[in-house]
Amino acid sequence: MAIQQNSRSGLLLAAVLDAALVLIFVLIGRASHGEGLLGTLLTGLPFLGGLLVGWLVMRAWRSPQKIAWTGTGIWLFSVGVGMLLRTVTGQGTEFSFVVVTTVVLGVFLLGWRGIAVLLRRGQARTHAVA
Template sequence: MWLVVDLLLVGVFAVVGRLSHHGTLTAGGWWTTAWPFLVGTLVAWAALAVARRPPAAPTSGVVVWLGALVVGMLLRQASGQGTATAFVVVATLVLGALLVLPRVGARARR
């Protein structure tokens, strides 16, 4: 379940980013923005699987956040997309909130 949630939230991150900077949303535009972060999310999930970490744990959310962010930014750079400092800061904060806080909330409800 958490894998789907993470991928959806990263997708939402890309939607909001596209709409806030371009004013419109197309499937191609969304994909251009989303794919590096989606790959980063999947890389982080692979690391969690290898380490046998419980995906619902807040610390696992941190792993997914950092994977999505770091791998995403490296892939953006490698593919000629922007990695301006302001974008990195905003992506760090927004992805952190989207990928860690739901796990903290789920833990608090238990």
């Protein structure tokens, strides 16, 4: 079942999904370096802050599933503001980390939106045939 594009529950689900995917990225990263859960919040907060900025600047509540503009903006703000906040708080922003963050958050934040588009198209075709 696809997320309803403009419903209140669809909006909440989109926001929760974005935040959950950012936290999954953080958990995967911390686990790959053998680090525990204790620093997850410290590592995740800059990217969650970037995600929030992205949602506000892109006015994502208008069309949270839209890949072009909404999804792309949310992704780029999540990475850019996240890295800026990491720099301000003295956390690392090595080039390889920036590249991995950009790629993984791009796949996560744009990927679910792409899947939602495909599901909506499939439902539309099913309804058109019926």
